[in-house]
Amino acid sequence: MNIFTIPFKNLKVKFFKTAILIFVFAIGITSSVALNKVSSTVSEALEEKMNKFGANILVYPKTDEINISYGGVQLGNLSYEVKYLPETDVVEKIRNIEFNKNISAVAPKLVKAAKLEDKLVGVVGIVPQEEIKIKSYWNISGKMIERGDEVIIGSNIAKKLNKNMGDKIQLYGSNFTISGVIESTGSEEDNLIFANLHQLQNLTGETNKINFVEVSALCAGCPIEDIVNQIKVAIPDSEINAVQKLVKQRMSAVHFVEKLAAILSGVIIFIACFMLAIFMLSSVTERKKEIGILRAVGYSKSNIFIIFITEALLIGIMSGLVGYTSGYFLSFKILDILHIEAGKITFSFLESVLVVIAVGLIAIISSSLPAAKAAKITPSEALIAL
Amino acid sequence: MLSTENLNKFYYNGKIETHVLKDLTLEIDAGEFVAILGKSGSGKSTLLNILSTLMKADSGKICYNDINYFDVKEKELNKLRNEEFSVIFQFHYLIPYLTALENVLLPCSKSFTPVKKEDIEYAKECLDKVGLNGKYDRLPNQLSGGEQQRVAIARALIKKPKVIFADEPTGNLDAENSMIVANIFKQLNNEGYTILMVTHDKSMADFAERIITMKDGQIVN
Ligand SMILES: Nc1ncnc2c1ncn2[C@@H]1O[C@H](COP(=O)(O)OP(=O)(O)OP(=O)(O)O)[C@@H](O)[C@H]1O
Ligand SMILES: [Mg+2]
Numbered sequence: 001m002n003i004f005t006i007p008f009k010n011l012k013v014k015f016f017k018t019a020i021l022i023f024v025f026a027i028g029i030t031s032s033v034a035l036n037k038v039s040s041t042v043s044e045a046l047e048e049k050m051n052k053f054g055a056n057i058l059v060y061p062k063t064d065e066i067n068i069s070y071g072g073v074q075l076g077n078l079s080y081e082v083k084y085l086p087e088t089d090v091v092e093k094i095r096n097i098e099f100n101k102n103i104s105a106v107a108p109k110l111v112k113a114a115k116l117e118d119k120l121v122g123v124v125g126i127v128p129q130e131e132i133k134i135k136s137y138w139n140i141s142g143k144m145i146e147r148g149d150e151v152i153i154g155s156n157i158a159k160k161l162n163k164n165m166g167d168k169i170q171l172y173g174s175n176f177t178i179s180g181v182i183e184s185t186g187s188e189e190d191n192l193i194f195a196n197l198h199q200l201q202n203l204t205g206e207t208n209k210i211n212f213v214e215v216s217a218l219c220a221g222c223p224i225e226d227i228v229n230q231i232k233v234a235i236p237d238s239e240i241n242a243v244q245k246l247v248k249q250r251m252s253a254v255h256f257v258e259k260l261a262a263i264l265s266g267v268i269i270f271i272a273c274f275m276l277a278i279f280m281l282s283s284v285t286e287r288k289k290e291i292g293i294l295r296a297v298g299y300s301k302s303n304i305f306i307i308f309i310t311e312a313l314l315i316g317i318m319s320g321l322v323g324y325t326s327g328y329f330l331s332f333k334i335l336d337i338l339h340i341e342a343g344k345i346t347f348s349f350l351e352s353v354l355v356v357i358a359v360g361l362i363a364i365i366s367s368s369l370p371a372a373k374a375a376k377i378t379p380s381e382a383l384i385a386l
Numbered sequence: 387m388l389s390t391e392n393l394n395k396f397y398y399n400g401k402i403e404t405h406v407l408k409d410l411t412l413e414i415d416a417g418e419f420v421a422i423l424g425k426s427g428s429g430k431s432t433l434l435n436i437l438s439t440l441m442k443a444d445s446g447k448i449c450y451n452d453i454n455y456f457d458v459k460e461k462e463l464n465k466l467r468n469e470e471f472s473v474i475f476q477f478h479y480l481i482p483y484l485t486a487l488e489n490v491l492l493p494c495s496k497s498f499t500p501v502k503k504e505d506i507e508y509a510k511e512c513l514d515k516v517g518l519n520g521k522y523d524r525l526p527n528q529l530s531g532g533e534q535q536r537v538a539i540a541r542a543l544i545k546k547p548k549v550i551f552a553d554e555p556t557g558n559l560d561a562e563n564s565m566i567v568a569n570i571f572k573q574l575n576n577e578g579y580t581i582l583m584v585t586h587d588k589s590m591a592d593f594a595e596r597i598i599t600m601k602d603g604q605i606v607n
Binding site: 001009 | 488
């Protein structure tokens with residue numbers, strides 16, 4: 001027996017009351033844990049989904065001309081002089097910026113015109129393994145180009161020229177096999193032929209030249225402005241077009257989910273703390289007599305404070321344990337309902353310990369006022385209650 | 387050992403002021419068994435509570451040996467309550483969820499370290515002394531009123547205090563149980579304890595060596 005025997009036994013004997021309090025407090029913790037687990041998974045899933053919309057930074061050669069386009073109609077920069085960027089240099093520089101960890105894909109492109117069966121077609125040279133990262137919205141019937149003598153074609157071209165997977169076509173006097181047809185994307189891509197960048201560079205004599213680079217840099221909380229600036233510094237003679245609006249929207253959607261979860265958890269925990277404080281307060285009034293006995297046998301103010309704080313701490317620890325465990329399982333259930341893969345949620349021992357400690361601290365803080373009130377009761381005050 | 391000089395105590399109930407102890411002077415020597423008699427409302431409990439440090443007087447002087455209550459800090463008073471004094475009330479006041487033994491050990495268990503083995507042994511000895519051997523693990527509601535009061539007496543002995551204050555310890559007991567308690571007090575006094583007992587009951591007061599009679603906040607004999 002020591003000073004902790006009193007709070008322990010008191011909670012034990014008031015089992016039903018204690019259980020209800022722990023239950024209510026644990027509900028608060030459960031919903032906070034579940035909300036945060038779900039929100040972080042959802043925002044990751046959201047980010048992943050939004051990344052599928054494609055690249056968000058475009059790097060062009062610098063031009064003094066004014067580029068005139070309106071309503072999708074390209075009036076071009078009126079001099080027909082086309083400018084290029086050096087491929088290896090540009091790709092390397094982008095890959096080496098300070099925030100390169102945030103860059104998921106660097107997809108250089110060369111756009112050329114070609115004659116195909118007497119029709120003028122657009123051919124885009126791409127680096128397949130980079131391109132596939134930003135074109136995850138592509139549905140290719142067939143497969144992505146693997147070899148230099150393969151191409152994939154847009155759905156409109158396939159229809160107009162009546163070509164299909166496995167057919168052979170001739171471009172720039174060379175033979176190519178159609179490895180796949182891209183299902184309609186509703187964009188310009190439906191009218192294009194995609195070939196291996198280096199093959200196209202060789203055939204057209206534009207070695208190491210590209211027209212532009214699409215860069216995908218996106219993650220929740222990515223400093224996109226800084227990335228753009230770093231690319232600008234790395235490649236001074238380039239023009240960078242960050243799809244700012246899209247980026248901002250993506251970010252705010254991601255952050256909205258997280259903020260909402262944080263606010264809701266805050267409110268829930270605040271209410272739970274409030275309840276605990278009220279419970280402790282009524283417990284103090286109820287146990288005035290007990291406080292009187294303890295004071296009469298020589299317990300000090302701090303002894304009384306410790307007794308009440310320990311009770312709150314015990315309630316906090318138990319609520320934390322119950323709350324974390326059930327919140328963990330609840331988050332699976334919620335994600336299941338939302339049809340979101342829960343693969344990223346893992347049970348972390350450290351996290352559970354931290355949550356329990358945090359809840360314990362919260363319980364101590366919210367009951368420190370009632371405990372201080374208990375400590376302040378003088379023996380004579382308690383005697384009147386006797 | 388215990389002395390007061392011109393002690394005054396007022397109660398304030400809103401605007402109504404009650405002068406309960408009026409310039410009360412008193413001297414109690416070590417080893418005495420003193421009974422305080424008096425009509426209801428004469429201020430007996432108030433005096434006892436002030437002497438046992440549970441209540442503060444408004445003016446005057448009150449000393450235990452050379453400790454002046456008005457001069458010392460709270461810490462010192464806690465020490466007095468824990469080590470030198472014990473109080474027994476009319477309503478035993480045990481903690482309902484602790485066993486008889488744990489209630490007796492209460493004054494020894496205010497630290498983080500567990501109570502010592504010898505304290506537990508002595509607590510059992512105290513319970514035996516008041517005739518409660520074999521009932522160590524009973525909860526208060528599993529004991530009779532007389533037995534509960536005896537647990538409170540055992541608790542008053544655990545720290546081997548110098549002075550035992552008792553406020554109508556038999557007020558709630560029948561004649562038989564009252565006699566048991568009175569005899570325990572007599573025996574404790576023989577063992578050297580100083581006892582200060584408030585009572586209504588003349589036959590209880592007869593167990594004491596000295597009787598102080600109170601009237602309207604003053605000692606009349
Ligand atoms: N908390 C209080 N507030 C106001 N007046 C009080 C308070 N406690 C006691 N009194 C008054 O002080 C006077 C003395 O009370 P006290 O309890 O000391 O009397 P007592 O001699 O112990 O009486 P009893 O034999 O009935 O226990 C009484 O008139 C009582 O009404
Ligand atoms: Mg009284």
